[in-house]
Amino acid sequence: MFGNVFQGKRVFITGHTGFKGSWLCAWLLKLGCKVTGFSLNIPTQPSHFEAMHLGDHIEDLRGDIRNREALTQAIQKTAPDLIFHLAAQALVRQSYADPVTTFESNALGTMNLLEAVRHCPQVSACVLITSDKCYRNDEQVYGYRECDHLGGHDPYSASKGCAEIIAHSYFTSFFQDGPACATVRAGNVIGGGDWACDRIVPDCARAWQAGESVEIRSPKATRPWQLVLEPLSGYLALAAQLLAPQPSSPFTLRGEAYNFGPSADIIKTVEEVVRELAVHWPGFTSHMANAPQTLKECTLLKLCCDKALAHLKWKATLNFEETIRFTAEWYHRYYRGRAQDESMLDFTLGQIAAYVHAAEARGLAWTA
Numbered sequence: 001m002f003g004n005v006f007q008g009k010r011v012f013i014t015g016h017t018g019f020k021g022s023w024l025c026a027w028l029l030k031l032g033c034k035v036t037g038f039s040l041n042i043p044t045q046p047s048h049f050e051a052m053h054l055g056d057h058i059e060d061l062r063g064d065i066r067n068r069e070a071l072t073q074a075i076q077k078t079a080p081d082l083i084f085h086l087a088a089q090a091l092v093r094q095s096y097a098d099p100v101t102t103f104e105s106n107a108l109g110t111m112n113l114l115e116a117v118r119h120c121p122q123v124s125a126c127v128l129i130t131s132d133k134c135y136r137n138d139e140q141v142y143g144y145r146e147c148d149h150l151g152g153h154d155p156y157s158a159s160k161g162c163a164e165i166i167a168h169s170y171f172t173s174f175f176q177d178g179p180a181c182a183t184v185r186a187g188n189v190i191g192g193g194d195w196a197c198d199r200i201v202p203d204c205a206r207a208w209q210a211g212e213s214v215e216i217r218s219p220k221a222t223r224p225w226q227l228v229l230e231p232l233s234g235y236l237a238l239a240a241q242l243l244a245p246q247p248s249s250p251f252t253l254r255g256e257a258y259n260f261g262p263s264a265d266i267i268k269t270v271e272e273v274v275r276e277l278a279v280h281w282p283g284f285t286s287h288m289a290n291a292p293q294t295l296k297e298c299t300l301l302k303l304c305c306d307k308a309l310a311h312l313k314w315k316a317t318l319n320f321e322e323t324i325r326f327t328a329e330w331y332h333r334y335y336r337g338r339a340q341d342e343s344m345l346d347f348t349l350g351q352i353a354a355y356v357h358a359a360e361a362r363g364l365a366w367t368a
């Protein structure tokens with residue numbers, strides 16, 4: 001898969017102790033990479049990172065991306081071929097509580113990363129993870145395209161818009177002939193091993209485990225739900241082509257931005273997600289507590305992924321039911337196996353294999 005580009009590559013990941021970063025580490029291990037992670041401490045308890053005992057399988061560095069010197073030293077010491085930058089204050093509600101840390105981490109942290117890359121000639125490619133929330137949300141019914149206005153009301157969204165602007169300044173000012181870099185914008189991801197606050201699937205997992213009902217803030221809100229492996233397959237497909245551009249491709253990928261989202265029929269409401277999860281969790285009661293909505297959150301955010309399809313031949317693999325089933329099965333396994341302190345690494349790798357198998361069966365180009 002991915003043209004076997006990753007075998008033996010040295011990869012540096014920021015945010016590896018988080019939800020998406022830990023899944024990406026697992027996939028990179030499967031692809032034969034040497035992985036170094038750089039992050040603050042594990043953001044949740046429990047966590048996917050610890051459930052997999054990931055620290056035993058990668059080089060696990062702890063540091064703050066707001067500290068440019070420490071980050072630069074770590075990257076220079078690792079001398080990676082490829083960097084994935086995921087570290088961020090990733091929660092909208094937390095960004096209202098602490099806007100300064102959010103801007104420092106998400107905007108200036110991205111600048112620090114790019115500055116470090118500028119001084120590390122070994123880096124060949126870099127993929128910067130921002131968010132679908134980097135777009136100015138006009139509540140439009142059609143999907144946002146990469147050329148649409150950046151913006152964002154809340155500090156998290158605005159910080160991700162800032163990260164995009166900083167990245168594209170560095171791409172055009174410093175990286176024309178240097179490392180091949182790109183930004184990626186994905187929406188809400190779900191999957192096993194997420195225990196963040198104020199996200200619907202972790203809220204359900206916690207409630208399910210405790211035998212309680214789950215409190216829903218905005219049951220009618222729609223999000224482009226996708227399994228965590230969907231955008232990761234896009235990030236990896238992009239990274240593979242940044243590292244080894246296909247001579248036959250008419251597209252230049254360096255300096256570009258890409259959306260990665262689900263197919264349009266996975267635009268479901270929060271309520272529909274909860275009901276589908278309940279199908280897989282016997283005994284789970286999906287009572288909607290409808291908590292009052294105090295902070296402004298966008299009601300509709302949809303991405304147009306035509307550019308990823310055209311440039312990378314990438315599109316999402318799973319339908320809604322499969323997405324929820326993968327997610328529910330991971331939590332089932334975790335809560336069943338916990339008594340034996342079973343590592344979830346094998347199960348996580350098994351889910352990656354099953355996802356790749358589904359993508360192969362559907363003829364996705366990156367599986368070759």
Ligand SMILES: NC(=O)c1ccc[n+]([C@@H]2O[C@H](COP(=O)([O-])OP(=O)(O)OC[C@H]3O[C@@H](n4cnc5c(N)ncnc54)[C@H](O)[C@@H]3O)[C@@H](O)[C@H]2O)c1
Binds near residue numbers: 066086088090189
């Ligand atoms: N989860 C989603 O639905 C989603 C959607 C769109 C975009 N994203 C983006 O994807 C990335 C990963 O998201 P996630 O859900 O895994 O988040 P997460 O909160 O689970 O993990 C965040 C990671 O960043 C690290 N981190 C935070 N601040 C740091 C700092 N100052 N220095 C070093 N490390 C720091 C944490 O330690 C952790 O490893 C983030 O950039 C996020 O904005 C996530």
